[in-house]
Amino acid sequence: MSRRGTEKNVVFVYLFIFILLVYLFFKFGLRLFVDVAFFIKQGGKQNYASPATKENRVAIITEPILDNVPEATNEATLVITGRSGQENRVQFFQNDEKISEVETDFDGNFRYEVLLELGQNQIYVVSYDSYSKKKMQSKNYDVVYLNKPPLLEISSISDQQKFYNSDVTIDGKTQAEVFIRINSLPIITRADGSFSYPLRLKKGENKVKVEATDLAGNATLKEFTLYFVE
Numbered sequence: 432m433s434r435r436g437t438e439k440n441v442v443f444v445y446l447f448i449f450i451l452l453v454y455l456f457f458k459f460g461l462r463l464f465v466d467v468a469f470f471i472k473q474g475g476k477q478n479y480a481s482p483a484t485k486e487n488r489v490a491i492i493t494e495p496i497l498d499n500v501p502e503a504t505n506e507a508t509l510v511i512t513g514r515s516g517q518e519n520r521v522q523f524f525q526n527d528e529k530i531s532e533v534e535t536d537f538d539g540n541f542r543y544e545v546l547l548e549l550g551q552n553q554i555y556v557v558s559y560d561s562y563s564k565k566k567m568q569s570k571n572y573d574v575v576y577l578n579k580p581p582l583l584e585i586s587s588i589s590d591q592q593k594f595y596n597s598d599v600t601i602d603g604k605t606q607a608e609v610f611i612r613i614n615s616l617p618i619i620t621r622a623d624g625s626f627s628y629p630l631r632l633k634k635g636e637n638k639v640k641v642e643a644t645d646l647a648g649n650a651t652l653k654e655f656t657l658y659f660v661e
Contacts, residue, residue: 432620434520436437436491438458441520449502451485451548455577459626464574468562468599469541470612472606478498478553485605485649489584490564491515491559492519492558492563492566493515493516493519493539493558493561493567493637494515494558494568494569495513495515495519495521495541495556495567495568495569495576496513496514496515496599497511497512497513497554497569497570497572498512498513498557500554500572500574501574501576501578502573502574502575503574503577503645503646503647503648504547504576504644504647504648504651505576505577505578505647505648506547506576506577507546507547508544508545508546508547509544509545509547509552509574509576510542510543510545510552511523511542511544511545511554511556512540512541512542512555513541513559513569514535514539514541515535515536515537515539515541515556515567516517516535516539516558517537517538517539518534518535518560519534519535519556519558519559519560520532520533520534520559520560521533521534521541521543521557521558522555522556522557522558522559523542523543523545523554523555523556523579524553524555524556524557525545525547525552525553526548526552526553526554528613531543531609531628535558541556542605545551547574547576548576549576549578550575550576550577550579551574551575552573552574552575552576553566553571553572553573553574554571554572554573554574555568555569555570555571555572556568556569559643573588574660575644575646575647576647577645577647577649578636578649579649580604580643580645580649580650581606581609581643581644581645581649581650581651581652582604582605582606582609582624582642582643582651583603583604583605583611583642583643583651583653584603584604584605585598585602585603585604585641585653585655586602586603587599587601587603588601588639588655588657589655590655591610591656591657591658592652592654592655592657592658593657593659593660594632594657594658594659594660594661595659595661596635596659597631597632597659598629598631599629599630599657600627600628600632600642601613601626601627601628601629601630601639601641602625602626602628603626603627603641604623604624604625604626604627605620605624605626605643606624607615607622607624607647608645608646609624609643609644609645610643610644610645611641611642611643612641612642612644613628613630613639613640613641613642614638615640632657632659633651633659634659634661635658635659636656636658637656637657637658638654638655638656638658639654639655639656639657640652640654640655
């Protein structure tokens with residue numbers, strides 16, 4: 432075989448090895464990539480000390496990322512999903528107490544169901560490598576669990592009430608961080624939860640809907656029928 436033909440074969444061999452290593456890197460991760468590369472460097476020897484062995488392997492630790500954690504919920508169970516490094520262990524913490532631990536799948540994904548406590552819950556996770564003991568923590572998430580409809584008191588009107596003036600005021604009270612709508616219009620509440628809304632009645636029957644909704648989606652609805660009599 433000519434020298435040029437030999438050089439051409441060598442180029443093809445190295446090109447094949449390069450393509451194989453790239454494939455292994457994306458298919459099986461950096462650790463296997465390091466093992467294969469080290470194996471090739473050793474000339475295919477069977478007894479070699481790979482830098483990616485359990486005793487001296489490359490630790491791949493990434494900050495765990497959680498998916499779409501809500502600020503508030505009315506469900507007692509919160510499903511936490513996210514991503515971290517391959518073959519990482521993931522510890523789940525609720526109000527600074529470790530509640531569980533799982534291992535990520537081949538793609539680095541993890542999933543766990545947290546049973547929430549009423550009120551405020553602080554959630555975060557920690558990923559770590561079992562061999563190197565290196566750790567990384569996610570950001571903290573504050574989740575409010577509310578399972579009861581919010582308070583809604585209306586003091587200035589009553590159902591089936593008759594008015595001889597077209598201008599009335601709807602006075603009421605609710606709790607902090609509760610949104611009020613009257614006939615679908617958002618109403619501003621004061622710091623103590625009280626609110627007032629001027630309403631002009633039309634002649635005859637008037638339907639009034641007052642709705643209070645909290646951060647978790649719990650709602651209280653009160654409906655009134657008012658009459659304007661001239």
